[in-house]
Amino acid sequence: MRLLERAGFGAVPGQAEALVPLxxxxxxxxxxxxxxxxxxxxxxxxxxxxxPIAPADAWGHDHLWWLDRxxxxxxxxxxxxxxxxxxxxxTSLANVSKQQQMIDQSNLFRSHCFGSFLDLFRAVTxxxxxxxxxxxxxxxxxxxxxxxGREMMELFSLGADRGAYTExxxxxxxxxxxxxxxxxxxxxxxxNFRFDPNWxxxxxxxxxxxxxxxxxxxxxxxxxxNKFHPSFFVDKLWSYFVPGPPPxxxxxxLIGTYxxxxxxxxxxxxxxxxxxxxxxxxxxxxxxxVQLAGMLRALGRGVDTEAWIWLCEEAGQRLxxxxxxxxxxxxxWLDTSRMRARWNLVTYALEGISVxxxxxxYSTTETAEEGLDRAIASWGxxxxxxxxxxxxxxxxxRAEKLVVAPWQKxxxxxxxxxxxxxxxxxxxxLILQ
Amino acid sequence: xxxxxxxCCDGFTRSQLLRNAAAEAGKGLPAIEPGMPEPAGTGLSRxxxxxRSAGLALAVYGASKIPLSAFETGIAQAAQNEKILVSVFFDxxxxxxxxxxxxxxxxxxxxxxxxxxxPGAGPTFSEDTRLQWHPAAAGLATLHGEGKVxxxxxxxxxxxxxxxxxxRHYYEIGELQVGYRTGxxxxxxxxxxxxxxxxxxxxxxxxxxxxLATSNVPVAAIDSVDxxxxxxRTEDPVESEMFKSFARFGSLxxxxxxxxxxxxxxxxxxxxxxxxxxxxxxxxxxPYPETWFAHKLAGLAAYINVGLPLRVVTIRAAGxxxxxxxxxxxxxxxxxxxxxxxxAFQRDLEARGLADRVxxxxxxxxxxxxxxNGSLGTDHGAAGCAFVIGSxxxxxxxxxxxxxxxxxxxxxxxxxxxxxxxxxxxxxxxLGYDAEPxxxxxxxxxxxxxxxx
Numbered sequence: 002m003r004l005l006e007r008a009g010f011g012a013v014p015g016q017a018e019a020l021v022p023l024x025x026x027x028x029x030x031x032x033x034x035x036x037x038x039x040x041x042x043x044x045x046x047x048x049x050x051x052x053p054i055a056p057a058d059a060w061g062h063d064h065l066w067w068l069d070r071x072x073x074x075x076x077x078x079x080x081x082x083x084x085x086x087x088x089x090x091x092t093s094l095a096n097v098s099k100q101q102q103m104i105d106q107s108n109l110f111r112s113h114c115f116g117s118f119l120d121l122f123r124a125v126t127x128x129x130x131x132x133x134x135x136x137x138x139x140x141x142x143x144x145x146x147x148x149x150g151r152e153m154m155e156l157f158s159l160g161a162d163r164g165a166y167t168e169x170x171x172x173x174x175x176x177x178x179x180x181x182x183x184x185x186x187x188x189x190x191x192x193n194f195r196f197d198p199n200w201x202x203x204x205x206x207x208x209x210x211x212x213x214x215x216x217x218x219x220x221x222x223x224x225x226x227n228k229f230h231p232s233f234f235v236d237k238l239w240s241y242f243v244p245g246p247p248p249x250x251x252x253x254x255l256i257g258t259y260x261x262x263x264x265x266x267x268x269x270x271x272x273x274x275x276x277x278x279x280x281x282x283x284x285x286x287x288x289x290x291v292q293l294a295g296m297l298r299a300l301g302r303g304v305d306t307e308a309w310i311w312l313c314e315e316a317g318q319r320l321x322x323x324x325x326x327x328x329x330x331x332x333x334w335l336d337t338s339r340m341r342a343r344w345n346l347v348t349y350a351l352e353g354i355s356v357x358x359x360x361x362x363y364s365t366t367e368t369a370e371e372g373l374d375r376a377i378a379s380w381g382x383x384x385x386x387x388x389x390x391x392x393x394x395x396x397x398x399r400a401e402k403l404v405v406a407p408w409q410k411x412x413x414x415x416x417x418x419x420x421x422x423x424x425x426x427x428x429x430x431l432i433l434q
Numbered sequence: 435x436x437x438x439x440x441x442c443c444d445g446f447t448r449s450q451l452l453r454n455a456a457a458e459a460g461k462g463l464p465a466i467e468p469g470m471p472e473p474a475g476t477g478l479s480r481x482x483x484x485x486r487s488a489g490l491a492l493a494v495y496g497a498s499k500i501p502l503s504a505f506e507t508g509i510a511q512a513a514q515n516e517k518i519l520v521s522v523f524f525d526x527x528x529x530x531x532x533x534x535x536x537x538x539x540x541x542x543x544x545x546x547x548x549x550x551x552x553p554g555a556g557p558t559f560s561e562d563t564r565l566q567w568h569p570a571a572a573g574l575a576t577l578h579g580e581g582k583v584x585x586x587x588x589x590x591x592x593x594x595x596x597x598x599x600x601x602r603h604y605y606e607i608g609e610l611q612v613g614y615r616t617g618x619x620x621x622x623x624x625x626x627x628x629x630x631x632x633x634x635x636x637x638x639x640x641x642x643x644x645x646l647a648t649s650n651v652p653v654a655a656i657d658s659v660d661x662x663x664x665x666x667r668t669e670d671p672v673e674s675e676m677f678k679s680f681a682r683f684g685s686l687x688x689x690x691x692x693x694x695x696x697x698x699x700x701x702x703x704x705x706x707x708x709x710x711x712x713x714x715x716x717x718x719x720x721p722y723p724e725t726w727f728a729h730k731l732a733g734l735a736a737y738i739n740v741g742l743p744l745r746v747v748t749i750r751a752a753g754x755x756x757x758x759x760x761x762x763x764x765x766x767x768x769x770x771x772x773x774x775x776x777x778a779f780q781r782d783l784e785a786r787g788l789a790d791r792v793x794x795x796x797x798x799x800x801x802x803x804x805x806x807n808g809s810l811g812t813d814h815g816a817a818g819c820a821f822v823i824g825s826x827x828x829x830x831x832x833x834x835x836x837x838x839x840x841x842x843x844x845x846x847x848x849x850x851x852x853x854x855x856x857x858x859x860x861x862x863x864x865l866g867y868d869a870e871p872x873x874x875x876x877x878x879x880x881x882x883x884x885x886x887x
Contacts, residue, residue, distance in 0.1 A: 187597070244692060283690035311640070315657060335699035337706050338491055341664060344703070348665045355667045388686050396679040403671045419667040420676035428683055429696040 002384060006434040007242050007285070008032050008274055009077025011295030014381050029274045032078040033115060033267055041073040046304035054304075057101040061310035063094075064320045067107060068313075069304040071294035082114035082270075083107050084290070085241045087320070088328035090125050090157060092134040094321045098190030103321040106130040115267040118234060122158065122221035129194045132181050135326065138194065142179045142202035150175035150220070152326055158224040158233060165229035166209065173206040174223075177215035225264055231256045238269055240331070243278050244285050251276055284433035286334045289316035289343065292432060296350045299381035308349050316342035335432075347426030354379055355419045363415035369397035372414065376421035385430045393424060485509055485633075488742055491662060492654040494632045495642050500652065508630020512743030515791070517865055520734070521619070521645060521748045522776065522796040526756030527598060529812050530801035530819035531847070532765055533571055534587050534835070538564030541838035545805045549761055549812070561831040562587070570770035573777030574821060581829035582780070584884050586856065588817035588836050590849035594800060596814040598756070602799035606644040608857050609874045617645035618857055619746045620653065621872045622865065627651040627745065634745045638730045643748035659716075659733025664707055680704055719785040720778060727752035728775035735782040738792065745865075755798060759809035780823065789825035793864050793885075795856075796821040801847055804838055816846035820856060822884050826864075832856070832882040855879035 005012045005020070009032065020028040046054045046069035048062075056066035071080045087107060094103055106128050113121035125131050126149070132138040135149040151171045159165035180201030184193040196217070206215045208223045215223065224230060235255035239247045247255060255269055262268045273279060287295070290313055297303070313319050317339045323329055335343075356363055367375075373394055377385070385393075400417040404410055425431065485492055488509055494502070536542050537553045551566065557575040559565035565587065567575040577583045591610055595601045604610050608618030616624070619635060627634040628651060635646040635653030642655045668676055684701025688694035716736030722728040730749060738744060752775070753768030776794060783789040801818030817836070822828075833851030842848050858869035858876050863885040869876040 284692045286692055286695060311657070314640075335695055337662075337699065337703050340699040340703040341662060341707075344664045348667070351667070358667070358669070389683065392679050392682050392686075396675055399675050399678075400672050403675065413672055416668040416672040420672055420679075423666050423668075424676060424679055424683070427680065427700070429693055429700075432696050433692055 003280055003434070004028060004032070004274065005077075006287075006295065007081075007279070009081055010071050010291055011298055011434075012381070013298045014301075025275065029271055032076075033271050033274070035076040035079060039070075039074045039076040039079060041070065042075065043073045044303040044305070045069070049306050049308075051305075056104055057099070061307060063100040063104055064310050064313065065304050065307065066104065067320045068290060068294060068309055071290065072297045072304060079111050079114055081291075082266075083110040084288075084320075085238075086110040086114060086121070088241075088323065089237065090131065091323035091326050091328035092128075092130050092321075093323050093325075096134045097130045098133065100321070102130040102133070102191075107321075113266075115270070116265065118264045118266055119222060119225050121266070122153075122225065123218060125157075126153070126178070126217055126221055127181060127194070127196075129183070129191065132183070132194060133191055137178060137181050138183050138191070140175060140179050140181065141200040142176070145172065145175040145179055145202070147171050147175040150178055153221065154224055156327055158221070159227055159229050160233045163229055163233075165227055165233075170208050173208045173215075174220050176202045176204070176206050177208065177220045178217050180217065231259050231264075234264075235259055235269055238266075239273055242273050243276070243282050245282070247276075248278065251278065286331070287432060287434045288329065288331070288334060289313055289318040289339070289346070290320060291434070292343065293346055293350065296347065296380075296426065296431065299383065300350060300354055300379065301381075302350065302353070306349070306352075312342060312346050312349060315339075316346055343432065344423075344427050347423055347431075350426065351419070351422050355422055356415045358412040358415040358419070360415075361411065363411045363418070365410035365414065367414050367418075369394060369401055372397050372417055373421060376418060376425055379422060380425050380431075383425070383430055385425070385428065389428050389430055393421060393428075396424065397421060488633060488737075490656050491658075492632060492656055493640075493642070494652050494654050495646075496648050496650070496652050500629055504630045505632055505652065508628065509633055509743060512628065512631040512634070514741035514743050516743070516745050518738060518744050518792045519619070519746045519860060519865060520792060520794045521643070521746070522751050522772070522794060523643070523748065524751045524755045524772075524796065524798035526754045526798070527601075527800045527802055527814055528751075528755040528769075528798040528818065529757060529761065529765060530587065530798075530817065531804060531812075532761075533568050533574075533769065533819050534559055534565040534585065535568060536564050536835060536838060537566050539838045541804075545838060547806070548810055549806045559585070561585070562835055564837075565835055568766070568769055570766045571773045572770075573773035573775075574823070576777060577780060577823055578829070582823060582825060582827050584822040584827050584830055584832055584882075586820040586822075586832045586851050588801075588833055588847055588850040589797075589820045589853050589856065590800065590817045591852055591854070592849070594816035594842075594846070594849065596800065596816070596844075598799055598814070603644070605797060605799055605853055608854060608872070611874075615647060616649050617643070617647045618872060619645045619748075620648035622861060622867060623653065623745065624648050624650045625871065626865075626867060631743050633743050636744055636747045638734065638747065638749040645748055646746065659730050659737070662706055664703070677704060677707070718782065720781045722778040722782070723771065723774045725752060725771050725775060727771055728778060731775050731779040732782065735779055735786065735788070738783070738788055739786050751796070757802070757811050758807065758813060759811040761806075761811040776823065780825075784825065793822060793824040793826060793860070795860060796823065797853070803845065804841060804847055805845060816842055816844065817849040820853065822856070822860070826885050828883050828886055830883070832884075851882065852879055855881060856884070859884045 002017055005017060023031060046065050048054060054062040054065050056062045074080050087110060092106060097103055109124050109128055113124060135152055136146045137149045140146040154166045155161045180196050182197050182200055183191045185191055203214060205212050208215060209227055235252060236246060255272055258268045258272050293313065317334060318329060397417055400413060404413050485506060535551045537551055543550050556567045556569040559567055574583055606617050607614040623635045632652040632654035637643045637646060637655040640655060640657045642653065646653045666673060681701060681704040684697050684704060688697050716733055718732050722732045734747060752771035757765050783792050797820045798818045801815045802812035803815040807813050836848040836850050854873050857873050858879050859881045861867050861869040861872055
C-alpha cells in the first residue's frame with residue numbers, strides 16, 4: 002500500500018492485489034518502467050456543467066487537467082515524479098504568460114522523469130516557462146541577469162551554504178546562460194523563444210575553477226559534475242519519499258548508484274523504493290492534491306467540478322502556482338486553515354456518495370457495525386489504524402442511541418453514514434501516506 | 435452555489451491571468467508585455483491571518499512590519515461608523531448599449547440588427563427616453579425609479595484604450611498612466627486609514643483588487659464570507675457527535691512526527707471551529723437570490739451590521755462581460771444575477787437602517803463597439819456605463835447619452851463624462867476627503883453632484 006501511495010496516488014479497488022504476484026522488485030519496476038504512453042481510463046474531466054475542460058485557456062483548468070491525470074493515468078509514478086520535479090524546479094504562473102507553457106513544462110517533466118538528470122536540467126534551463134519565471138529571457142551579454150544562474154545551483158543542483166559555489170560562480174554562470182530571448186504579442190504573450198548569438202557572451206567564463214567559452218549547455222553540466230551535486234541530488238529525491246535524511250550507508254549506496262549510472266534518475270528511484278526505510282519508516286503528510294487524487298480514485302469519481310481549483314488553493318496547493326521558486330514547504334502542509342480546507346475537500350469529494358438523510362430510503366435497522374463497514378467500503382477499504390476504527394465504531398453506536406422517536410430511525414442512520422464517510426476522509430489514515 | 439465561469443477571448447484570458455498574478459502578491463511579479471502597464475497591487479506582501487474578533491480568515495496585504503497580533507486589536511478598536519464605498523466591477527467590459535439600450539436612436543437597429551432590443555422590451559429610462567433598461571437590469575431600474583441611482587451612460591476618458599488590461603489599470607489607479615503601484619482607493623486609505631485595521635480595505639473575491647493596493651496601510655481579501663465552518667451533510671444531534679470523534683482523532687497518542695502533526699492540526703481545527711461557531715452564520719432580514727454573488731453581498735451587509743470597521747470594499751460582479759460571441763444569453767444571465775443581488779443588498783441595508791452609510795459604485799473598464807460583430811457578440815469599445823447607487827445617491831444622470839449618429843474615429847461611442855471626475859466626487863462628497871492628493875490632476879476634473887444635498 003505504501004508503495005502505491007507514495008509512488009502514485011493510492012490504489013484503485015483491486016490494484017494492490019494485482020501487484021502482489023509480482024513481488025516487491027516486480028511491483029517497483031511496474032511503476033518505474035512503464036511501457037508506451039500513459040492510458041487514461043474513466044470519464045474525462047469536465048467543468049460543473051459537464052463541458053470538457055479547456056486547460057490552456059480557462060482559468061484554473063490547467064489545475065484540473067493535471068489533477069485528472071493523477072486520478073486516471075495508468076502510469077501514476079510518472080505523474081508523481083512530474084509533481085516532484087514541478088516542486089524541484091518550482092515555476093509559477095505568477096510570472097509565465099500562458100497556461101499552455103506550464104502544461105508544456107509539466108510534460109517535459111513527464112518525458113524526462115526517469116532518465117538522465119542532466120538531460121532534464123538542460124531541458125528545464127531553456128524551457129519557455131522557466132525562461133520567463135527566472136528571467137532567462139532577459140539575460141543578455143550587456144547586462145547579465147543572475148536569477149537563474151543562482152537558483153540553478155542553490156535550489157536545483159547543489160544547495161546553499163555547502164561551499165559548492167561562490168558569488169563569482171553565479172555571475173559567470175549567468176554569463177554562460179546569456180542569449181535566450183523571445184517575442185511578445187498581445188495575442189500570444191511570450192512566444193518564439195530562441196537562442197540569439199548576438200545576445201550571447203562568447204568570452205571565457207570561469208565556473209568552479211574551470212575556464213572555457215561556456216554556454217547554456219555547459220552551465221547545467223558543470224553543476225552536475227560538481228562534486229557536491231550527487232549528495233544533493235540523492236538527498237533531495239529521497240526527501241520526497243521518506244521522512245528524515247537517508248542513513249549514511251544508504252546515502253553512500255544511492256550516491257554510488259547515481260554516479261555509477263551516469264546520473265540517471267531511475268536507478269536511484271528504484272533503490273529508494275526498494276529500501277527498508279521506505280517501508281518501515283514513519284508516515285508522511287500527503288500533499289493536498291495527492292490526497293485529493295487518492296480520494297477520487299478510491300471513491301471511483303472523476304474530475305467533474307471546478308471547485309477543486311479553489312479548494313486546493315485553500316488547502317495550500319494550487320498546481321502551477323507554487324509559493325515561490327523553492328516549491329512547497331512539505332513541513333507545513335497542515336494548520337487550522339489548511340486543515341479546514343482538507344475537511345472541505347473531503348466534503349466535496351463525497352458529493353454523490355453521501356446519502357440524503359431526508360429521502361426516506363435509508364435503512365431504519367442498520368447496525369453500528371454495518372454502517373461502519375458500508376462507509377469503509379465506500380472509501381475502497383483503506384487500512385485504518387485500530388484506534389481510529391474503534392473510535393468510528395463508538396461514534397456509530399453513540400449516534401444510534403440518539404434515536405428517540407420512530408421518525409428519526411432512518412434519517413439519523415443516514416446522517417451517521419455521512420458522518421462516518423466524512424470522519425474516515427479526515428482521519429490521519431487518509432491524510433498520511 | 436459555485437463561482438461562475440468566465441467565457442472570454444484569448445486576450446482577456448491572458449489579462450485575467452495577469453490580474454490573478456498581480457493580486458497573488460508575494461509570489462513574484464507577473465510577466466508584463468512591453469508597452470503594457472504593470473498592474474497596481476504587485477509587490478505587496480501577503481500574510482494569512484485569522485481574525486477572531488472578525489471571525490474571518492483574512493489574507494492581509496502590505497504593512498509587513500506590523501505583527502499580526504496588532505491587527506486583532508486594531509480591528510476591535512477601529513471606528514465602526516464610517517461611510518462605506520462598495521465597488522462592483524463588471525469584469526471584461528460590459529456592453530453599456532445593452533444595459534441602457536438606445537432603442538430610440540435611429541441608428542440603433544442598424545448597428546444592432548441581431549442583438550438589439552425591441553422598444554418596450556425593458557423599462558424606459560426616465561431621464562432620457564431614448565434609452566431603455568436591459569430587462570435583466572430590472573433591479574437597477576427599480577432603484578432608479580426610487581431616485582437612488584446616478585447613471586453615467588457614456589463614461590470613460592480621452593483617447594480611450596481598448597485593451598482590457600490597460601483600461602482597467604487606468605480605472606484601478608485613477609490616472610491615465612502605466613506603472614502606478616497603488617490603487618486610487620489604496621491611496622485614499624493611505625491617507626485616512628491606520629496601520630492596524632486591514633478590514634479598512636476589503637476584497638471579497640479571494641484576491642486583492644489592485645484598486646486597494648496601498649503604500650503603507652494594510653488591506654485584506656477573504657475567500658469566503660462564511661467564517662470558519664466545517665461543512666458536512668449531517669445535522670445535530672448527529673453532527674455534534676461527529677465532531678466529538680473528530681476531536682478525539684486529534685487527542686489520541688502519536689507514535690511519529692507526521693501523525694503528531696495531523697493530530698495537532700485536527701485538535702486545533704476543532705477548537706477554532708467551536709470558538710468561531712456562529713460568527714459567519716449571518717442572518718438575512720430580506721430574501722436574496724440563491725447565487726454566489728448574492729451570498730457575498732448578504733455576508734457584507736451582515737458584516738456592516740455587526741460593526742466591522744470597513745471603509746472601501748471591492749467585489750467582482752457575477753460572471754464575465756467580455757462578450758465577443760453569443761452575447762445575449764451570457765450577458766442577460768450575469769447581469770440579472772448581479773442586479774437582483776444589488777437590489778437585495780440595498781433592501782437589506784434599508785431594513786437594517788444602514789442604507790445611509792453605504793454607497794455602491796458599479797463600473798467596467800470600457801463599453802463595447804456599437805456595431806455588433808459577426809459572432810452575435812460585440813468587440814471592445816470606448817465609452818462605457820457606470821452607476822452610483824444608494825439611499826444617499828443624488829439619482830441624477832451624469833453626462834448625456836451622445837447618440838449613435840456621431841461616433842469617434844474608431845466607430846465607438848463618444849465619452850461624455852470622465853471617470854476621474856466621478857472618483858473626485860466620490861472622495862469629496864461621500865468619503866469626505868479632498869481628491870487633490872489622491873487623483874492626479876484632480877483640479878482639472880468637473881465634479882458631478884453624486885450625493886443628495
